[in-house]
Amino acid sequence: MTDCLFCKIVTGDVPATVVEETDRVVAFRDINPQAPTHVLIIPKGHHPTVADLARDDPATLAELLLTGESVAKAEGIRDPGYRVVFNTGTGAGQTVFHVHAHVLGGRGLNWPPG
Ligand code: 5GP
Ligand code: ZN
Numbered sequence: 249m250t251d252c253l254f255c256k257i258v259t260g261d262v263p264a265t266v267v268e269e270t271d272r273v274v275a276f277r278d279i280n281p282q283a284p285t286h287v288l289i290i291p292k293g294h295h296p297t298v299a300d301l302a303r304d305d306p307a308t309l310a311e312l313l314l315t316g317e318s319v320a321k322a323e324g325i326r327d328p329g330y331r332v333v334f335n336t337g338t339g340a341g342q343t344v345f346h347v348h349a350h351v352l353g354g355r356g357l358n359w360p361p362g
Pocket of ligand 2: 252
């Protein structure tokens, strides 16, 4: 989609600090980090929500989650642990409608989240 910010990150039209990339997904640092590690992982194809991606391309959703684990290991937060968040819908705080996993860690993470 030409008017989608994260599609433009996939094509390189919008710059991002990429930390990992596969044929199907890209992981890059959030521009406004909420934790010492805050990486976003997106599929290269445009799908608005995580459920859309699960329906349309479950293999890519699995790859996205495994890339999250790989990023967490590289960042040294696999242990003690990290959080994966998919905000879905405006009421949950989704502002970019190209599905993205937030991978957060490196500080104490409260449960339940706000
Ligand atoms: P959402 O609120 O949709 O769950 O998450 C969108 C995330 O994208 C936010 O955490 C926000 O900081 C991040 N973000 C918005 N614009 C950009 C950008 O241009 N570059 C990067 N790297 N992150 C962005
Ligand atoms: Zn998109």
